[in-house]
Amino acid sequence: MMNRRRFLLHSGNGLGAxxxxxxxxxxxxxxxxxxxxxxxxxxxxxxxxxxxxxxDTWDYKPALRKIHxxxxxxxxxxxxxxxxxxxxxxxxxxxxxxxxxxxAGKDGRxxxxxxxxxxxxxxxxxxVVKSLHxxxxxxxxxxxxxxxGSQVPGKPSLGAWLSYGLGSENANMPAYxxxxxxxxxxxxxLYDRLWxxxxxxxxxxxxxxxxxxxxxxxxxxxxxVDSGSRRTVLDGLAELNGQAYDRxxxxxxxxxxxxxxxxxxxxxxxxDLMDIGRxxxxxxxxxxxxxxxxxxFARNCLLARRMAESGxxxxxxxxxxxxxxGSLPSKLRGQCRDIDQACAGLLQDLKERGLLxxxxxxxxxxxxxxxxxxGKLTADDHGRDHHGRCFTSWFAGGGIQPGIEYGKxxxxxxxxxENPVHIRDMNATILHCLGLDHRRLTFRFQGLDQRLTGVEExxxxxxxxxx
Numbered sequence: 458m459m460n461r462r463r464f465l466l467h468s469g470n471g472l473g474a475x476x477x478x479x480x481x482x483x484x485x486x487x488x489x490x491x492x493x494x495x496x497x498x499x500x501x502x503x504x505x506x507x508x509x510x511x512x513d514t515w516d517y518k519p520a521l522r523k524i525h526x527x528x529x530x531x532x533x534x535x536x537x538x539x540x541x542x543x544x545x546x547x548x549x550x551x552x553x554x555x556x557x558x559x560x561a562g563k564d565g566r567x568x569x570x571x572x573x574x575x576x577x578x579x580x581x582x583x584x585v586v587k588s589l590h591x592x593x594x595x596x597x598x599x600x601x602x603x604x605x606g607s608q609v610p611g612k613p614s615l616g617a618w619l620s621y622g623l624g625s626e627n628a629n630m631p632a633y634x635x636x637x638x639x640x641x642x643x644x645x646x647l648y649d650r651l652w653x654x655x656x657x658x659x660x661x662x663x664x665x666x667x668x669x670x671x672x673x674x675x676x677x678x679x680x681x682v683d684s685g686s687r688r689t690v691l692d693g694l695a696e697l698n699g700q701a702y703d704r705x706x707x708x709x710x711x712x713x714x715x716x717x718x719x720x721x722x723x724x725x726x727x728x729d730l731m732d733i734g735r736x737x738x739x740x741x742x743x744x745x746x747x748x749x750x751x752x753x754f755a756r757n758c759l760l761a762r763r764m765a766e767s768g769x770x771x772x773x774x775x776x777x778x779x780x781x782x783g784s785l786p787s788k789l790r791g792q793c794r795d796i797d798q799a800c801a802g803l804l805q806d807l808k809e810r811g812l813l814x815x816x817x818x819x820x821x822x823x824x825x826x827x828x829x830x831x832g833k834l835t836a837d838d839h840g841r842d843h844h845g846r847c848f849t850s851w852f853a854g855g856g857i858q859p860g861i862e863y864g865k866x867x868x869x870x871x872x873x874x875e876n877p878v879h880i881r882d883m884n885a886t887i888l889h890c891l892g893l894d895h896r897r898l899t900f901r902f903q904g905l906d907q908r909l910t911g912v913e914e915x916x917x918x919x920x921x922x923x924x
Contacts, residue, residue: 490622495892496924497817497855498626500619500771501761503800505792506600507645507779510826510841511849512870513554513789516587517567520868521828525553529829533869540594542782542831543842549829551869552839555786566862572793575801581860582804582813583853584922588864588873591824591845591880596645596780599823599845603880604651606909613655613900615884616771618909619891620661622898626768629726631719633663633771634764638754640778641791647775656902660712660719663773666760668752672727673720684724691718730763743802747795755799762806765816779822783832783840804853813854817890821850828869847873850883856890858924881916884909889918 512521529549543549556571562580570577593599598608605612613621616633625632635652652663666672678687695714702710733741733748736759741748747755754776761772776796781788800820807813825848826841847866853859865875885895888909895916899906910916 490624490898491892492894492897493892495855495890496815497890497892498815499765499769499855500817500819500887500891501765501803502615502771502773503758503796503803503818503820504604504773504775505779505796505820505822506647506775506777507596507642507781508599508822508824508826508843508848509779509792510781510785510789511587511847512826512828512841513556513785514569514573514793515585515849515851516825516847516866516870517554517558517569518868518870519558519567521551521553521870524551524828524869527551529869529871533867533871535872537846538594540843543827543829546831549827551828552830552841556790562860564860564862569793572790573797575797579801579804582808583851583859584857584861584863585849585851586863586878586883586919586922587847587849587866588875588877589821589848589850589880589883590873590877591848593824594843594845596823596843599843600645600647600651603823603883605655606881606884606911610648610650611655612907613657613661613909614650614652614663615887615909616652616663616773617654617657617661618888618898619771619893621657621900622888622893623770623891625770627726629719629722630730630764630767630769631664631723632769633661633773634769635663635665635773635775636668636757636760637665637775637777638668638752638757638795640754640776640795642778642788643780643782644777645780647777652773656907657900658708658712660715663771666727666731668756672731673723677724726767730767731760733759733763740806743798743806745798745802747799754795755802758799758803759806762803762810762812765807765812766810781826781840782842784838785826785840807854815855817855817857817887818853819850819887820852822848824848828871844871846871852922856924857922861922863919863921876921878919879916881910881914882919885916886919886922889923 529551556569558567559570561568561577566580568577591599593602593608601610602608605614620632654662671677698710698714744755744759747753748759757774764772778792807816824843824845827844831840831842867874888895895910899908905912
């Protein structure tokens with residue numbers, strides 16, 4: 458009963474895995490799709506929406522002080538495409554960081570100890586990649602690119618690919634969970650498609666947990682309906698949907714059945730995971746006072762650890778407010794106040810529980826910021842524009858070599874001079890740590906074996922990052 462178009466759409470390499478993923482219990486599928494033994498069982502991705510300044514945090518060079526106020530040389534800019542926000546500027550004066558930096562860790566790496574004092578103490582646990590780059594220079598295409606492997610909306614997200622490839626370790630929770638917190642800076646839009654399933658079966662899309670009210674809308678039973686009644690309704694729906702699948706053969710029907718069942722199981726699992734009342738004072742202290750505020754980045758970091766511990770495959774935290782086009786010193790200070798202790802606390806908490814060795818933690822944004830000033834060149838009122846030619850993220854945990862720096866930029870923190878890492882390479886490396894070969898994780902769509910890392914250019918795993 459399947460029509461020709463649907464048959465052609467779903468035939469090919471992805472059909473067997475897609476059908477299997479809808480028919481078997483998630484627990485049976487845990488790591489079933491691995492191409493080789495994974496170093497990491499799960500991923501926590503801390504995404505700083507808006508583009509944090511690499512120059513003012515992790516990619517500091519003492520020589521930057523000497524070029525403060527100097528016009529950016531044409532030989533450095535080299536005709537780079539710039540945004541409409543600075544295209545009208547007549548000059549591009551360089552501005553050095555307005556913060557105090559110290560050397561930290563056994564290798565004496567420069568870190569902004571002024572606004573990242575706690576993460577400065579964790580440098581020997583993380584790998585700092587200074588040579589990431591992207592072609593995108595505006596927020597929506599840039600965040601879409603790094604989240605889905607394409608600047609064009611509609612492709613599956615990284616989390617959806619992981620759910621499709623690996624399944625879940627917890628039958629009572631989705632494989633992919635998203636939480637959002639809001640910083641004090643300018644907030645860029647976040648769209649549900651950033652954690653969507655695209656052309657993959659819809660059961661692989663991320664589930665966004667809310668910080669107020671019901672964690673998931675309509676998860677609780679309405680007044681007058683108990684669990685027994687809900688079970689009866691779901692059994693009836695499953696029978697009707699089963700009949701529809703037998704007649705039409707649409708895999709999305711099986712996905713619908715699975716999602717109804719998952720929602721039923723989540724009624725018990727989600728409230729328990731969101732309740733931090735049984736956490737010790739020591740653990741709460743790792744994350745700081747903000748951990749007591751629902752919806753804060755600190756609370757979400759603690760919840761991420763709880764979910765990782767319970768077998769959720771991929772937890773992605775979006776923290777908004779990193780778009781500092783003006784008043785960067787004060788705004789960046791506030792943003793780092795939100796995240797510094799929480800990030801360090803998450804790493805320490807995972808390590809104390811023996812989870813860091815098989816949990817991959819990634820932290821970064823969609824691009825960096827320019828060395829040249831946007832607006833006034835003053836100590837408290839300058840800003841920086843978007844910069845995709847080089848930016849920084851850090852990695853820790855499963856499969857990653859700790860205590861290293863990878864890649865290098867020029868003296869203006871403007872161009873990469875050593876070991877460039879495209880965001881496709883970054884995603885290929887994340888998949889590798891989780892036991893997936895990005896070239897073999899495919900789904901047939903529009904006549905191509907689609908991949909997270911794209912089919913146009915070959916991505917590569919960054920071997921220099923691996924333990």
